Amino acid sequence: MIRTAKLSDAEQAIQVLRRSITELCIFDHLGNDEIVQMWLENKTPAHFRSWVCAPDQHILVAEHDGTICAVGGAARKSGEITLNYIAPSARFQGISKRMLVALERYLQDAGHEHVILTSTATAHRFYRSVGYVDTGAPVMWGLLSGYPMAKALV
Template structure:
């Protein structure tokens, strides 16, 4: 599947919102147990206005698009090298979209002179991040009645 990586645009906020919501509901069952009460809380801030503000914020946000300009993935990085969001459409899972997004963020961090990237991972994504060289720090974060393990990677 040919695709391109681009800087996210606030004009894409509605499509990105739909992607985030589908990814959380359909791909993160290991984390929310397919319990609507748990994933509704996770979805609460996944709105087009919030996505637009994230894109327009001080960090870097990227999308991966297919040849028809359909957004297949979305990721964000902060100016200090933290990755708070990285999601793909369910039908784009395991196609290289996630790796492309991570490469774009890590390249941006290197260009900013950072020597480390960090993130908090869902259970669903832990194996993926480990495959990219991220290592557990031993720290955890609890949000929305879920525990997320923290990971770091030297750049």
């Protein structure tokens, strides 16, 4: 089940983000502790609660058996997917794809004809498989590369 995030989801949701980054995004951080710590810096319950309360952010969680297993986010003004993280135990079950569809639907309902995001190296193939295309050269966030992508919403 995918639903709008609540403030009370902060602890569980942040654990999903932190485990996804540390355990699944190895291709991005290559075990470099400096990169991992930079990436995790804003992955705290307080930051999550600020995202939930931000008027331009739409934060969703996916639950399975009452446990949060994915977290997604979209910025209404820019039409950008800002978060799409999955718990390691929930990979390859279609949850990330369903989360992405829910975020795209939200942005389409907000009037966007295109959606943008910056992919990790780990997720790049996934996004290409669901219709996203590269829109430019990789961008750097500290020591971490990001891949600008876009998709037309039909």
